[in-house]
Amino acid sequence: MVWSHETSELVAEFVGTFLFVLTITLATIGIGSLAPLAIGFMLMAMVFTFGYISGGHFNPAITFATFITRHTPLRKLIRYVIVQVLAGIMSTLYASAIVGLDVPVPTTDTNIVAVWQSLLSELVYTFALACVVLHVAYSRQRTNSFYGFAIGMTLMAAAFSVGGFTGGAFNPAVATGIQLVACFGGNCSPLIFTWMYWVAPMGGAFLGGFAYNLLDTNSRETETAAVPAITH
Numbered sequence: 001m002v003w004s005h006e007t008s009e010l011v012a013e014f015v016g017t018f019l020f021v022l023t024i025t026l027a028t029i030g031i032g033s034l035a036p037l038a039i040g041f042m043l044m045a046m047v048f049t050f051g052y053i054s055g056g057h058f059n060p061a062i063t064f065a066t067f068i069t070r071h072t073p074l075r076k077l078i079r080y081v082i083v084q085v086l087a088g089i090m091s092t093l094y095a096s097a098i099v100g101l102d103v104p105v106p107t108t109d110t111n112i113v114a115v116w117q118s119l120l121s122e123l124v125y126t127f128a129l130a131c132v133v134l135h136v137a138y139s140r141q142r143t144n145s146f147y148g149f150a151i152g153m154t155l156m157a158a159a160f161s162v163g164g165f166t167g168g169a170f171n172p173a174v175a176t177g178i179q180l181v182a183c184f185g186g187n188c189s190p191l192i193f194t195w196m197y198w199v200a201p202m203g204g205a206f207l208g209g210f211a212y213n214l215l216d217t218n219s220r221e222t223e224t225a226a227v228p229a230i231t232h
Contacts, residue, residue: 008053009055010079010080012054014086016056018090018209021173025099026099026194029103033100039155039159040121047148047152048148054135060081060084060173061130061170061172066209068209068210077194083177084173085173087177088174088177090177096184100185101184105178105227106175106190113134118165122204123200123203125204126203127204128204129151130209131208135216158170163212170201170204172201175194181189
C-alpha cells in the first residue's frame with residue numbers, strides 16, 4: 001500500500017507522540033525524580049527517527065510555533081494537533097493497561113501562587129523549547145547533525161528544573177491525554193488545570209516564534225533578494 005506524504009506525516013506524528021507520552025507516564029512511575037533523563041532521550045530519539053518525515057513536533061505548541069513562523073500551513077496545524085492529542089490519550093490508555101488508571105498527572109495546587117508559578121514555568125520553558133526547535137531544525141543551520149540532541153536535552157533540562165511543581169508538561173497533548181485518562185479512573189480534579197497546560201505552552205510557543213521571526217533576518221533577506229523588482 002502506498003500512502004501519501006500527508007498520511008505519512010500524520011502517522012509519524014502519532015507514533016512519535018505515542019511513544020514519547022508513554023515514556024513520560026511510565027518513567028515517572030518507574031524512576032521517579034530521574035524520569036527527565038528517559039523523557040529527554042526518548043524525545044531525542046523520536047525527533048531523529050521521524051524528523052525527516054513530519055518535522056518531529058509531537059507537541060501542539062511546537063506545531064503552533066512553526067505555524068507562527070510560516071513553516072506550517074493552517075491545515076497541517078489542525079491535523080497535527082488532532083493527531084497529537086489523540087496519540088496522547090491512546091498512549092496513556094496503553095500505559096494504564098500496564099500500571100492501572102492511577103497514573104501520575106500534570107497538575108498544580110489550587111492556590112493562586114502555585115497557579116502563577118506553573119503558568120510562568122510552562123510558558124518560559126516552552127518558549128525555550130520552541131526557540132531551540134526553530135533555530136536548530138528550521139533555520140539556515142538546519143542541516144546540522146545535532147538537532148535532535150539539542151531538542152531532547154532542552155526538554156530534559158526543563159523537566160529537571162520545574163517538573164517537580166508544575167508536572168513539567170510543556171506540551172498540551174501530554175497534559176490533556178494524561179488528565180483525561182486519569183479522570184476515567186476517578187481522578188478528575190486535574191482537569192480544572194487543563195486550560196493552563198494549553199494557554200501557557202501556546203503562549204511560550206507564540207513568543208518563541210515571534211523571537212525567531214525577529215532574529216532570523218537572513219531568511220527574509222534571501223526571500224527579498226529572490227523576488228524580482230516591480231517597475232512602473
